[in-house]
Amino acid sequence: MREQVTMADVARVAGVSTATVSYVLSGKRPVSPATRAAVEAAIADLGFAVNTAARSLRTGRSSLVALIVPDIANPFFAQLAATLQEELRCLGMHVVVCNTRADREEERALLAEAVQQRFAGVVITPFRLLPKDLDTLSRAGIPTVVSADVPFGAVDLVTPDARAATRQALEGVTAAKRRRIAVIAGPRDATGGDPRLELLRALARQFGTSLPGALVVRGEHTREAGAAGFAELMSRRYRPDAVFCSNDVIAVGALDKAHELGIDVPGDVALVGHDDASFASLVRPQLTTIRYPAEDVGRAAARLLRERFEGRRVPKTVRVKAEFVARASV
DSSP: OOOOOOHHHHHHHHTSOHHHHHHHHHOSSOOOHHHHHHHHHHHHHHTOOOOHHHHHHHHSSOSEEEEEESOTTSHHHHHHHHHHHHHHGGGTOEEEEEEOTTOHHHHHHHHHHHHHTTOSEEEEOOSSOOGGGGHHHHHTTOOEEEEOSSOOSSSEEEEEEOHHHHHHHHHHHHHTTOOOEEEEEOOTTSTTOOHHHHHHHHHHGGGTOOOOGGGEEEOOSSHHHHHHHHHHHHTSSSOOSEEEESSHHHHHHHHHHHHHHTOOTTTTOEEEEEEOOTTTTTSSSOOEEEEOOHHHHHHHHHHHHHHHHTTOOSOOEEEEEOEEEOOSOO
16 A cells, blocks of 8 residues: 655655645745745655645635636636636645626625635636625635736736737728627626727727627627627618627627528628637637637636735736637638
8 A cells, every 4th residue: 555645755855844845735934936846846746635624624724715607607617617726736725616607696695605614715707796795705814816807806806908809809800891890798787897898999999980889789698698689780770790799608699690590600790709718619600709818817816826825915916818819700
C-alpha cells in the first residue's frame, strides 16, 4: 500500500519549509511566485491531497468556492466552471456550481447559503442583483469576485475589454454594405442594464449609422428569446439587414427563426453573436461573434481569490480582452 504523502514530503521535494507549504495551501501569508511554483510542482509530482476536513475544523471555513451563474446550460459558464475548478485544485479547494436561472430571489438565497455554509469564496455573475446585496458576503469575510460587464461595488471584478473587438465587428458588418443594424438585447432590469448594447450604440455613430429604438428588442438571454426577437425584427416595415445579439445563445435562437422564415443568413441578414460559445462554430452558417474567453475569466477569478486568501484587501479589477471572430454569418 502506498504511504500517504505529507506536507513534509512536499517541502522536501520543493526545497522549502513545511510552514511555506502551509502558506501556499492556506493563503495566510504571501510567498514569491517562484516558491509557489516549486511547491505546486511538488504537489503535482507527489500526488499530495489536502486533508480538507481537518483544515475546515481548524479554520472554521469550508474548502468550497461557490460559482453562482444565471444559466449553467450556457457553454460559457460551463467552461468558466471547469477552468475555475482546475485553477483552485492545487489549493485543495472545490467549486460548487449554483444556477440562479437569472432570478433575483434565487441569487439572494444562494448568497445567504454561502454565508451559512461558510464558503471559502464566491465567484458570481450577477443578473438581477444590486451591489448592496453582496454586503452579506463582505460582513462574513468571504472573498468575492464578480464577473460582469460593469463595476459592481467595492469587490474584485473581472470584466471584458470589448471595445476593439466590437469595433471590428461593426467594421465587418458595414464593409458588407449593411446599414440598418438591429440588436436583440437583454432585459431592461438586468444588472447594469445592457453595456454591450450601449457600446454598440456609441461605436455605431462613428460608422455613420445608429441603433434606433425601433430596431432594439429585448428579452431574456435564451434561445427562445432570440427566436422571438428575430421574428419581431423581421416584422418591421423596414427590416434590418444586420442583427447583433447580446450572447451566442440568443444568436442561435435568431438563426433558428431565420431558417424557419426562409431568411438567408448572411445573404438577407448578417448575424453577430457574443462570447464565442462552443457551439458557435458548429451551427450553419458558422456564427460570427465577439469572443470573450471563459478560460481567461476563470483564471483571472481564481487569481483574484488566491490573492485575497493571501491577505490582499484593496479591491482589484482585471480586464479580459475580447476578440472578434469572423465566420460565415456576416
